[in-house]
Amino acid sequence: MSSAPQLDIDHVARLARLALTPEEKATFAAQLGSVLHHIEQLARVDVSGVEPSAHAFAVNNVWQDDVARPGLPVEAALRNAPAQRDHMVVVPKVVE
Amino acid sequence: MASPVLPSTLAATAAQLAAGQLSAVELTRAVIARTKAVEPRLRAFNSFDESDALAQAAAADARRAAGQGRGPLDGVPIGLKDVIAVKDQPLTASSRMLANFISPYDATVTTRLRAAGAVLYGRLNCDEFAMGSSNENSAFGPAANPCDVTRVPGGSSGGSAAAVAAGEVLAALGSDTGGSIRQPAALCGVVGLKPTYGLVSRYGLIAYASSLDQIGPFGRTVEDVALVLQAIAGHDERDSTSFRTEIPDYRAELAARRGPWKIGIPKEYFGEGLDPEIGAAVDQAVAYYRSLGCEVREVSLPHTPYCLDTYYIIATAEASSNLARYDGIRYGHRSQNAKDIVDLYFQSRAEGFGAEVKRRIILGTYVLSSGYYDAYYLRAQKVRTLIRRDFLEAYREVDALLTPTSPVPAFKIGEKSDPLALYLCDIYTIGVNLAGLPAINVPCGFTRGGLPIGLQLIGQPFREADLLATAHAYDRAHDWNQRRPNP
Numbered sequence: 021m022s023s024a025p026q027l028d029i030d031h032v033a034r035l036a037r038l039a040l041t042p043e044e045k046a047t048f049a050a051q052l053g054s055v056l057h058h059i060e061q062l063a064r065v066d067v068s069g070v071e072p073s074a075h076a077f078a079v080n081n082v083w084q085d086d087v088a089r090p091g092l093p094v095e096a097a098l099r100n101a102p103a104q105r106d107h108m109v110v111v112p113k114v115v116e
Numbered sequence: 117m118a119s120p121v122l123p124s125t126l127a128a129t130a131a132q133l134a135a136g137q138l139s140a141v142e143l144t145r146a147v148i149a150r151t152k153a154v155e156p157r158l159r160a161f162n163s164f165d166e167s168d169a170l171a172q173a174a175a176a177d178a179r180r181a182a183g184q185g186r187g188p189l190d191g192v193p194i195g196l197k198d199v200i201a202v203k204d205q206p207l208t209a210s211s212r213m214l215a216n217f218i219s220p221y222d223a224t225v226t227t228r229l230r231a232a233g234a235v236l237y238g239r240l241n242c243d244e245f246a247m248g249s250s251n252e253n254s255a256f257g258p259a260a261n262p263c264d265v266t267r268v269p270g271g272s273s274g275g276s277a278a279a280v281a282a283g284e285v286l287a288a289l290g291s292d293t294g295g296s297i298r299q300p301a302a303l304c305g306v307v308g309l310k311p312t313y314g315l316v317s318r319y320g321l322i323a324y325a326s327s328l329d330q331i332g333p334f335g336r337t338v339e340d341v342a343l344v345l346q347a348i349a350g351h352d353e354r355d356s357t358s359f360r361t362e363i364p365d366y367r368a369e370l371a372a373r374r375g376p377w378k379i380g381i382p383k384e385y386f387g388e389g390l391d392p393e394i395g396a397a398v399d400q401a402v403a404y405y406r407s408l409g410c411e412v413r414e415v416s417l418p419h420t421p422y423c424l425d426t427y428y429i430i431a432t433a434e435a436s437s438n439l440a441r442y443d444g445i446r447y448g449h450r451s452q453n454a455k456d457i458v459d460l461y462f463q464s465r466a467e468g469f470g471a472e473v474k475r476r477i478i479l480g481t482y483v484l485s486s487g488y489y490d491a492y493y494l495r496a497q498k499v500r501t502l503i504r505r506d507f508l509e510a511y512r513e514v515d516a517l518l519t520p521t522s523p524v525p526a527f528k529i530g531e532k533s534d535p536l537a538l539y540l541c542d543i544y545t546i547g548v549n550l551a552g553l554p555a556i557n558v559p560c561g562f563t564r565g566g567l568p569i570g571l572q573l574i575g576q577p578f579r580e581a582d583l584l585a586t587a588h589a590y591d592r593a594h595d596w597n598q599r600r601p602n603p
Contacts, residue, residue: 027482036436036481037443037458038474039466051535052479058536059425059492065499072497075327075357076313076504076552077577082356096220102450109446112457 027052124598126286126340130188133180140180140191144173144235147193151238151284157265157603159257160279162198163206164238169193172235179233188343190233195285197276198239199246200331201320202226209322210254211244213448213468223320224355225289225331225348232347237285241275244470245439246291246324248272249299249541250532253472258529261304262601263567267526270300270541273334277304280334281568282603287344288334293325294427295521295545297332301557302521302570305596307587308334309341312578313552314359316345317352325434326357328427328549336597338558338588342366345580364581373585376409380514384420385544389523397561397569398520401590405518408589415514417506420547422499424539427546429483429496435473436480442468475535504551507574516586517574519544521557525567544572554580556587559596568596 029049033040040048091097094107103110132138148166155161176191196202199209201219203226208214222230229236243253251274252258259274261267262282269278273290277300280288290297292310301308309332316331323329333344346366352358381402386395406412444450444464451463469477483492510517521544532538548555554577557570571590575583591597 027478029478032478032482032485035485036477037440037461037465038469038477039462040474044471044474048475048478051475052482054536055428055479055539059429062422062425062429062495062499063491065419065422065495065502067495067498067502070498070501072494073501073504074497076550077359079357082353084353092220099220100217100447102444102447111445112454112460114457 027056125336126192126343127188127337129192129286130343133191134185140173140176140235141170143191144169144193144237147237147285154262154282154284154603157260158262158278158282159259160241160275160282160284161195161238162208162210162241162256162275165205169235169237176233176235186231186233189229189347191235192287193235193237193285194229194344195238195240195276195279195288196226196236197242197273197288197290199242199291199322200225200289202236202239206239207322208239209245210242210256211468211470211473212255213442215255215449217447221320224317224352226320228348234347240273240279240288243272243274244473245322245435246272246293246296247435247472247476249295249538250527251275251300252529253470255470260529260603261526262603263305264526265603266528267567268303268529270303270522270526272296274300276334277301277306277308280304280306280336281601283600286335287340289331289344289348290334291321291329291331292549293328293431294549295542297334298521298545298555298557298570298572299541301334303526303568305559305568305570305599305601306334306336307338307341307556307558307591307597308332309345309556310548310554311345311349311580312554314357315349315361315554315578315580317355317358319352319354323438325431326438327434328431338556338584338591339367339370341556342370342584349580359578361578366581366584369581370585370588373582375586375589376411377515377586378411378413378513379405380413380415380510380517382417382420382510382517382519383414384417385519389540389543390520391524393563394520394523394525394569398518398571401560401571402518404590404593413514415510415517417510417547419499419503419506423503423547423550424543426496426499426503426550427542428479428539429492430500430550432476432480433484433493434480436477436484439473439477444468472535500550503547507547507551507553511576515576516583519572519574521545521570521572525563525569548574553577554583556583558587558591560590560594561596
């Protein structure tokens with residue numbers, strides 16, 4: 021974090037599965053550059069020996085009894101599918 | 117334009133309903149008329165279902181007539197931020213991605229409000245996927261501030277705050293990840309509570325940053341907020357982060373817990389960037405607590421300067437992960453312009469998400485990516501530990517902390533175009549989310565230009581009863597909440 025951060029916008033957008041226009045790439049790279057510059061100051065904090073917190077309170081595994089109970093009916097679960105047929109979601113061909 | 121004005125508070129309304137002076141149907145008709153009168157200028161609602169609301173109200177009246185009333189919320193219209201699931205109603209997160217989504221089930225808070233008899237009324241406008249501080253990131257257009265419709269209501273729960281302030285509903289639910297309940301409450305002049313992380317179930321809340329998100333109530337008074345919290349608080353097995361804790365009678369505790377409290381003033385919250393009129397109003401509130409016999413002392417939260425950066429790393433990282441589910445396959449927007457399945461993900465997300473959501477997904481993906489994880493995400497989680505320690509350290513000396521809620525009053529729609537400038541609106545609210553604490557906005561004055569000012573009281577984990585009582589001691593003795601904007 022000591023050197024100026026370089027955000028490779030093409031690489032990150034690919035990781036995020038997000039198509040960006042050339043204009044979006046230019047704008048976001050500039051805006052996020054200034055945000056990352058601001059974030060650089062975190063490097064100044066002494067975190068040696070400090071445990072990370074994923075939550076404000078320690079969260080442990082929560083177990084429930086393995087008992088079947090009613091879930092959403094198929095029609096309700098598929099209600100918002102963009103394309104469906106025979107109780108299944110239709111997607112573009114995956115295997116050539 | 118003349119429009120009917122509702123009873124002043126939820127508590128007063130509940131008393132009228134209980135005494136038979138008002139029916140739930142009459143009340144709901146008044147709410148609908150008020151909504152129709154002001155919505156062309158406010159845009160606080162993304163949608164509302166008139167006939168559904170009236171049917172719920174009629175059911176509430178029938179229960180009361182049969183002697184089976186369910187308490188103070190029975191028959192009272194309450195609005196829900198459009199990130200909280202209501203079965204068979206739209207759930208959009210103010211995003212093109214979910215523009216046509218109909219919720220197949222109820223959120224737990226929705227189930228609990230139904231059980232309390234509330235009339236679930238409308239889905240309230242917000243920033244897209246709850247990302248923003250001005251409501252300008254809504255794909256359906258920004259909600260406006262009822263005190264001045266050329267200004268923002270704050271965000272992300274801007275519609276919730278605006279609807280309560282304008283008298284379109286008696287109470288509302290919002291969600292708060294970095295200040296999204298408290299900041300709009302401050303900018304619109306209403307009370308807004310962000311409960312302790314884990315007090316209210318997140319089941320059925322559209323996820324933004326799961327370790328920070330928390331649902332909470334808006335109302336005109338602290339008492340009204342206590343009444344709504346009563347209905348929604350408590351453990352839920354469908355949210356594994358929800359906490360098993362005793363739920364007291366919050367309204368009864370308002371009167372029972374009388375202080376005096378030891379109040380801490382974190383010096384880091386009164387520095388550069390604070391509007392002087394807001395600083396002066398908050399000082400007046402501090403003086404009032406002193407007059408009640410409260411001991412007020414300065415405290416330090418030394419890691420405050422690092423809250424904003426810590427927040428934007430953790431929140432965007434979690435958002436990039438949570439929003440990976442919007443792929444155009446099972447629900448949500450699906451692009452018609454994709455050449456294969458992988459391109460379908462890229463195009464659906466490009467077409468469905470707005471600019472701020474894309475920015476946060478990019479930032480979050482970056483801070484989690486190979487080679488940067490330790491430097492950004494892991495380091496931010498360690499700083500989070502230090503931020504939380506600061507608060508817990510302060511609570512060894514004081515019962516509650518008092519700060520401004522927002523450094524600035526409501527600004528003009530379109531005024532702040534730089535993302536970083538908008539992120540700075542949250543400097544006083546985000547530490548609370550990182551530390552998982554409860555905090556409340558209480559109106560404490562107006563600027564010379566007539567814009568609301570709010571103070572923030574920050575409490576100790578799961579001690580909402582104490583926090584509400586502390587806030588009520590100020591709220592009951594001041595009439596800032598009596599001003600009724602008529603947009």
